[in-house]
Amino acid sequence: MTGVSRRVRLRAAVIGGIVLLVAAVGVSAAVGFGGGGDRAEAGGAPPATATVTRQTLADLETTEGKLGYGATRTATARLSGTVTALPPTGSTVQRGRALYSVDNEKVVLLYGGLPAYRTLAPGMEGPDVAQFERNLRALGHTGFTVDDEYTGATADAVRDWQEDLGLPETGRVEAGRIVYADREVRVESHQADVGDLTQPGQAVLAYTGTSRLVTVELDVDDQRLAKRDAKVTVRLPDARTVAGTVSTIETVIQAGAAGENGQSGDAETKIEVTVAVADPKALAGFDRASADVVFTAAERPDVLTVPVSALLALAEGGYGVQLAEGEASRVVAVTTGLFADGRVEVTGADLTEGTTVVVPR
Structure with a gap:
């Protein structure tokens, strides 16, 4: 060869x-x-x-987000009566202020993650007591120990607080008289009008946080993108970009759309991601607008x-x-x-x- x-x-x-x-x-x-x-x-x-x-x-992946103030929450009445006062939409309500009024008596906003679920009175113990007492102390009331025990001293401080609010001085805290949120809130919309009758379970108003944020809804298959504290890039409608960080991640269930027979379709699970931006002022003027959020998948x-x-x-x-x-x-x-x-x-x-x-x- x-x-x-x-x-x-x-x-x-x-x-x-x-x-x-x-x-x-x-x-x-x-x-x-x-x-x-x-x-x-x-x-x-x-x-x-x-x-x-x-x-x-x-490996970058881009999805559409909504500019605004983050997730919307609903304040639901716990008392029967008549709505007598509502804060203006767009206004801010801080700790200790009235979120709304029923029968001319205030329903007060406090800070905390545990919902009010029972009337607090002397002799009661639990984390809800400690959460309430932290708020009472933050509002300037003293003479009691901040712990998980509701004592007579706590009841005395509550009477002072109720006097300041113009509420009956009972020393007891009804669950329907307080609403807990993580921090101050912005009133998004009214779900009832002044003069409407309320009953337990009826929506009164919707609220959000006060910081400008970006909210993204991801399919469950894209959950890998949702990592707390992950860095992202937000592309604004005017083509500017701003750095952002994933701040909260929640699983939400969305009701299916109603069919011709009026019955709702299958519910859908989504991953709701909230993005905080480095410069919130950059989002001014873009309420309810869309923006692209660029995630780093790997x-x-x-x-x-x-x-x-x-x-x-x-x-x-x-x-x-x-x-x-x-x-x-x-x-x-x-x-x-x-x-x-x-x-x-x-x-x-x-x-x-x-x-x-x-x-x-």
């Missing part, structure tokens, strides 16, 4: 051991590998090449990358890339990592930053 025949057979064997990755990465042109004669076909253009880069590779810092189209699927399994070395070229196997933005993380022998690889046409 002549030297020429051996070279031809060797070239054919190498080509036979490599197939192009067509379905997965869109490579559509065959390339040859040999001692150097394949860098350019006779009369044809030389193959395209790219450089191996070292970079932080990030990130790999300081890795070697090549264009996805440079990958070759090897017959024996796995992937490789064709190194361009002067007038010669050779294939080396690589291990792939993150795919993002048209590039892929790779590791392999003889693969370093600045290496030139062939990108099949």
